Amino acid sequence: MPESTYGRACGHCFKSKSKCVIRHGGESCERCHRLKKQCSPAEHIRKRNPQNSSAARTAKLEEKLDGIVSLLQSVTGTTVPPTNIPALSSNVPALGLLNTGDSSSSSGPPANSMSTPVSSSADEYEPQLSNVTGSNGRAALNKIRLDNPHAETAFGYKPRPDEAESRLTVFRSELLPNFACIHLPFTVSANELRQSRPFLLQCIMVVTSTSVQERNLLSTELVKTLTHEVFILNKGHFDHLVGLLIFLAWGNDFGNKNHLVQLAMSLAQDLRLNRPLIDEGGHKFARLVACGVGIPTETHSLEHRRAVLGCFFISSLVSSFFGRIDPMQWNSLMDEHLRTIEESKECLNDEGFALQIRLQLLLHHSYQMRDFECEGSQHSKMPSGFYLKALCSQLHDIKASMSPRLQQEFSVMAGFHYTEVSIHERAYPADAALSCSMTGPQHLQCLCACLEAAKSFIDLTFMMPPVKWLGMPLHFRFQFMRCLVALYRLSVHEDPAWDREAVRNTIDLIAVFDHVITSMEQRSAEIGNPDDDIIIHLCRVMKGFRAFCAPKLAPDEAPLGNSNGQAIGEDDLIPEFMDFADDAWLQDVLGWPAY
Template structure:
């Protein structure tokens, strides 16, 4: 039986709704309550989510809700989330006591009422109560006396419940929530401030209104990220206090380490500067103008200092976010402390000195990545690492992780561990949350702190290799991450040894050479091979992205890389090094063929002529490459033939004549057939672990097959292509294999990559079935030509892949993209 959760306050656009979706994605039966059923939003469309109408201030409504839940669950409830709350921004002198009591009824007493009503079910399940409070309960804000005091009281109630329910087997946690982007915080959804006619604050009503509409605190965390973090922390038992949202940790730091009056002044300084506007006496202000100006100057100087202090503290919490998240109030239980990353204050010097990636002690590198706020619990982290090592890495084995443990990675390669957690998250919705955290760490380390480390490079390459972004409308992100990885290769000087002048400059500026001999002598074989695999992997990925997206050039092949390949060939200690070497050599042949094509295009551009024929040296070179390709393929053992595949790109042959052109065209058909045969030989359980370039080649193969099957040329036999590799039956067999793969237990979500690939193939098949004339391709060409004057020119040549618009804009998660692309009658693009 699936676990159950009841969440109050699930109106559309709020944190409750976002948490309900996260719990639902984790397999929970969700009871989402709203006060107004019209505000349920999209939750009603989710199977496994029950929408209940509930007024948390009504005892009768709570009783009826508890009865409904008990009827559905058999008297058990695993998680209760008291999320319902209301805001109130008004000066205390103008506050209505009746309205203030309503705020307390919702923010304080409803927590007690809900726990009282559901306690038997919680005790039956040994469940968890999660009470959502706010950083406002820790601060003294002007104009927010009613709201902040209710949150402070709610926190105390939650803490008391924790003590009283622990003997009953129920765990109670308190969430101190910072700034989060919800519909309730949207200024457009907040009514204007209304003050009574006699209010002392009417002159500054606009300022108070800005506070009410949260416009003074514009920086807020995305709601999906906050919800995912809170749910993970609750389920994983991360302490009795959970701090999530913008400035939640900063609030505790300031409350703990700054004097009370100073902190209160800092967060209310705008209000204090307005105090003279509330004074009615104009003459009194004139008498004290000199004193006021001097006071203003002192305040301005103090503000400058405090701004510097705040900036420093914010830099501290962003740069050492994991450490700050680990610092919890002193009341945190020992059990909670065991889940906190083992990073103490004595490690701070190592943190600051870890910016030099060539440090001889790898354990001192990149400590600032340690355990991010969304880090996985120990058991889950071990499972993800094992899944990556056994189900994904074998198909692109550029890292040696044979005996590496999660603990080892957390200590020495924390960013790589974060990337592994991201790529092993198969649900697209959940992965997006992980990606945001990964991007934040990258931005902080690579741009703000300007670090370069092997940890960062390996993590980047891991994410790029198994990224789904190019297929989901985020090709720009992968392209830019690839450029960052290439820049790290250059920064770490992995592509070639340092020249003498660089070593001299490093010795002058930093007191030692960049690659001193003692470091080289101390460098282990494992570290050397790790760097060599990384630079070779960077070459493969950049070459594939270059051909697939056309937005950047591949990493240049250098003699140092050739040496690295030779060393791995002779001395690779990992069993998978032989496969990785074969993949590199295949990609190198493909890139060399691409370089020939680019050279030819450059020569034609200079001379202003069409590529009527290929030069004799280029032809001989291509023949040599083709022979090397055949030799390499024939050298593959049977256990490598299914994974060490590649497809050479067809040259730009649109202007060539005669046998040479036809030979190239038919070679492309043979290449596609060879790739599809390799695809058919792969077991369905192995598809989910394939890297990005596998799926890229699959889409390229089908695209080129479509062009070769419809190429309008009197010398080209389209029917022969269709007989050799029939498009529709090929799609059918691929769909069948994908459907079998989707039965794997880890693919029970409906937003994984294979789901989207199947969607693409299904739509392509419908397109082909509606427009395909298997018996008379030339008749089809004539009909299409009559319909569209552009059809003849379109189907008379094969464009470069980076010129096919639909491949550049691919978004398999967007139905509108499918309609725009596959509704065109003449071609995919």
């Protein structure tokens, strides 16, 4: 039976992809006859795709580009309407929502050192405070974010003008001298700072709050603002870096903000603050202009140097306290930054800030030596006593370089005593694997030096009024706790040549706890709002630490009582300490490896 030639199958066989066999007579094929279908020839002309000319393709590409440009313009032009945020408490000044608007609509910045525009000004409006709960305010805020995912608006709180000026004055006079990682001239007002550095002002409003409830809520909104602008809008400015340093330095807890410390290091590296602003080919990085650094030059400005040094300080502290991240690497350019800050006369606080960096750098080197010894590195072939003498010699040189004014600065001297404690603490670490190889008189000398340094730190703290605790950076509180841990270990250190009773006669740790707790309770009573006071929260931490240490230091002592005269057990106080402290701190107190 003859088959149809290739390409001549009927329409039905062609569509079903079947063999087309012509019947005798040639009227139809076998398949169509069997299925009783009309056998008709298939179309012989194939459909071809139209060929676009070069001009048509160009026009289509231009149309796509126009669409992308229109989309970007619609994104940058998005605005967020103001929303109401409820007041936190009748005792806390009500704060409204800060809306920075679009950068194109912001007014020009003032002509001063803070003149680099990194974000836009806040809309001038007075929010109406409602009586609803805080969850409704946060729900409205989240709805705005979901409806406008690309809005270039900073979400935060805008205080009243007089309150903003008052808080800025408190920060500049009481907080900033203790860790001067930025310079805020007294000529810069809160309104000018809102124009040039809105995120920095928002961070200052957070750290100057004395209410725990208010600070927690503002901190949450602050982190949302930061992540929205840096990760969603991909706009990491110098304003974000300096504001983040302030938030970390006076925030609630280092241990819960490791990711923010890493973000600060990433911003500093992205802005090339720890690297030359000109690459090997001699090309300047114009992108830094868009990031708020300013016009790229061959050298960094003083504010850039302070920021990157502050970033190193905080990252090194977090790394040494909690051991979860690696600190920012120190290099030759950082040495240049430090020398420039020491030689500059722009700010009175620069001298003390530079000394704090030198002390932390010395601690950073001591931690590196400790790690080399643990890893059995080639760097650790020298005896541990040799390293200890070298560190003590450098510490002595730093003290000799202090001016008489710096020797009266509380934050500087506290950092000096803490550095001395940390250096000599290697003689009795929590982890036996970290212990140095010193024995005999040198080992006892190291223990005595640590005892004297820790006692000097505590004596210095007793000279400070409790209200000053609010102005001290967060790292001071951890240094204070670390010195208490050192005294506790020295009081229970088991060594035949070590007189533990003499240690307890030198400084009574239980009396130290009682003095600090009493002072804090008196200060909290003066404020009149003990349930929402940062000082009373610190007081509870001290009570928790005391409850842990008392059984070994004073086993016959009666339990600590509360304000009603009822006994407070260890089980009631330790949770407060655990809420405040990081797990590495608990390991440190309990004698487990904390590194």
